[in-house]
Amino acid sequence: xxxxxxxxxxxxxxxxxxxxxxxxYTVSGLRGLxxxxxxxxxGPEFLFTLYSxxxxxxxxxxxxxxxxxxxxxxxxxxxxxxxxTYLCAVRIYNQGGKLIFGQGTELSVKP
Amino acid sequence: xxxxxxxxxxxxxxxxxxxxxxxxxxSGHTALYWYRQSLGQGPEFLIYFQGTGAADDSGLPNDxxxxxxxxxxxxxxxxQRTERGDSAVYxxxxxxxxxxxxxxxxxxxxxxxxxx
Numbered sequence: 755x756x757x758x759x760x761x762x763x764x765x766x767x768x769x770x771x772x773x774x775x776x777x778x779y780t781v782s783g784l785r786g787l788x789x790x791x792x793x794x795x796x797g798p799e800f801l802f803t804l805y806s807x808x809x810x811x812x813x814x815x816x817x818x819x820x821x822x823x824x825x826x827x828x829x830x831x832x833x834x835x836x837x838x839t840y841l842c843a844v845r846i847y848n849q850g851g852k853l854i855f856g857q858g859t860e861l862s863v864k865p
Numbered sequence: 866x867x868x869x870x871x872x873x874x875x876x877x878x879x880x881x882x883x884x885x886x887x888x889x890x891x892s893g894h895t896a897l898y899w900y901r902q903s904l905g906q907g908p909e910f911l912i913y914f915q916g917t918g919a920a921d922d923s924g925l926p927n928d929x930x931x932x933x934x935x936x937x938x939x940x941x942x943x944x945q946r947t948e949r950g951d952s953a954v955y956x957x958x959x960x961x962x963x964x965x966x967x968x969x970x971x972x973x974x975x976x977x978x979x980x981x
Contacts, residue, residue, distance in 0.1 A: 760907075797869070798956070845968065851896055851970075853900075855908050857907050
């Protein structure tokens with residue numbers, strides 16, 4: 755069964771304290787891995803797409819990496835405004851456009 | 866340009882009633898998706914439209930749920946005989962198209978449905 759698992763469920767950091775969020779996946783054929791940010795009461799906001807192992811993408815303090823079994827979202831010197839839930843999702847070959855999401859990691863950055 | 870919009874933002878209904886949730890995708894996006902998100906969980910796929918047709922409705926939980934997209938733009942998710950377990954945030958997303966690998970989905974703010 756195709757599955758996406760994110761860890762930890764919740765992460766508390768001090769401002770400036772770098773860390774990583776993990777997204778592990780077990781799927782029949784990965785067509786793309788997506789990272790989204792979701793603020794309370796809002797819809798997910800697109801961050802990155804990764805397509806093949808070894809690929810990396812960066813945006814401000816965020817860097818996403820991909821291996822054959824997992825993806826990491828590295829947060830460098832986070833600020834309080836980075837506080838949100840980060841969602842990972844996969845798209846699978848022969849399953850059309852649908853995304854399968856993990857349960858998310860709730861990040862809190864304290865000043 | 867305008868993003869994905871959803872109406873209403875909140876809907877409170879009684880058990881057994883019928884509800885309709887509306888989604889306006891980004892202009893020019895041919896693919897449209899519905900997801901459902903329960904508290905503390907990631908979004909769960911319901912149905913995907915490519916143009917006017919439902920390309921994949923495998924996520925609809927039962928026959929009380931139905932969705933249409935008659936002109937290939939606006940979509941309506943319809944829930945009959947609502948149950949308390951239907952309470953969730955219903956998210957809509959759109960993408961340029963749904964078949965290629967380069968398929969970023971952009972989400973609306975969601976409709977929070979509460980069934981009393």
